[in-house]
Amino acid sequence: MSGLDVATALLQEAAAAMARAGDSKDIARILEGIKIVDDDLEDSPCEPAQTESKDESAEEQRLVKYGVPWRIAAILARSSSTGDTRAIQQARRWKSPDRAFLTLMGPEGTGKSVAAGYIVQSGPPLVGGRRDCHWVPCDPWGHRPWPHLPVWIRAASIARSMDAIPEEITHAQIVALDDLGDEPDSTHCRSRISELIAARDDLRARTVITTNLDAAAMANRYGRRFVDRLSRHGHIIRCEGGSLRK
Ligand SMILES: Nc1ncnc2c1ncn2[C@@H]1O[C@H](COP(=O)(O)OP(=O)(O)OP(=O)(O)O)[C@@H](O)[C@H]1O
Numbered sequence: 001m002s003g004l005d006v007a008t009a010l011l012q013e014a015a016a017a018m019a020r021a022g023d024s025k026d027i028a029r030i031l032e033g034i035k036i037v038d039d040d041l042e043d044s045p046c047e048p049a050q051t052e053s054k055d056e057s058a059e060e061q062r063l064v065k066y067g068v069p070w071r072i073a074a075i076l077a078r079s080s081s082t083g084d085t086r087a088i089q090q091a092r093r094w095k096s097p098d099r100a101f102l103t104l105m106g107p108e109g110t111g112k113s114v115a116a117g118y119i120v121q122s123g124p125p126l127v128g129g130r131r132d133c134h135w136v137p138c139d140p141w142g143h144r145p146w147p148h149l150p151v152w153i154r155a156a157s158i159a160r161s162m163d164a165i166p167e168e169i170t171h172a173q174i175v176a177l178d179d180l181g182d183e184p185d186s187t188h189c190r191s192r193i194s195e196l197i198a199a200r201d202d203l204r205a206r207t208v209i210t211t212n213l214d215a216a217a218m219a220n221r222y223g224r225r226f227v228d229r230l231s232r233h234g235h236i237i238r239c240e241g242g243s244l245r246k
Pocket residue numbers: 071075081082083084085088106107108109110111112113114115179210211212243244245246
């Protein structure tokens with residue numbers, strides 16, 4: 001990188017920071033409109049997670065194939081070892097087709113990632129009696145591509161990559177975006193994350209996000225429009241409590 005490139009990159013960063021600072025006037029206003037759920041989502045009869053195989057190790061491998069980390073797949077593959085945490089309860093109740101996003105925020109070890117894995121394991125919710133994706137996107141020529149398999153991906157992996165975000169991710173029937181905020185706080189990373197969220201929002205496709213950031217930190221980092229999307233087109237759930245890590 002030449003000295004000029006470095007200077008240009010620094011100037012771009014500074015411009016982005018100033019733009020975000022401009023946003024911060026609006027952040028307080030936006031945060032007023034954001035509903036962070038301390039109460040539970042509306043209860044309804046629980047659906048058992050969809051499993052393709054009763055064999056636990058096959059189930060574990062199925063989840064790992066979607067990108068779910070082994071430690072989480074191992075917990076979920078044995079239903080007797082899956083605790084009924086607040087995060088799991090809320091994940092189970094997230095059904096509303098018009099709410100594409102579920103954001104689980106809170107401190108470390110409160111079971112957010114395990115709950116995100118549970119959503120990947122459960123598959124799409126029952127809609128009209130069928131377990132199906134509620135969205136079937138149409139391109140300008142009227143083709144209706146079938147959604148791809150569920151995907152578990154760390155925010156840092158999506159954010160760092162320079163390639164276009166693969167369609168297997170943008171069009172996955174479910175995306176679990178783990179550890180939002182763990183990626184470097186750079187213009188490139190922020191724009192990659194925003195791009196994925198906007199694409200998922202356009203498709204009204206289910207996306208579960210886990211993060212240690214609170215709403216103000218998210219708005220500060222990704223902009224108010226980003227948090228507005230997660231709030232208006234989803235549920236933002238606070239997961240509190242001590243760490244469940246052993
Ligand atoms: N529903 C659950 N059933 C059984 N064990 C759980 C459950 N949820 C969490 N745990 C235990 O707590 C540990 C931490 O859970 P998890 O990784 O989901 O936390 P987290 O909220 O995502 O934390 P972080 O913010 O650090 O990523 C798990 O590895 C597991 O041992």
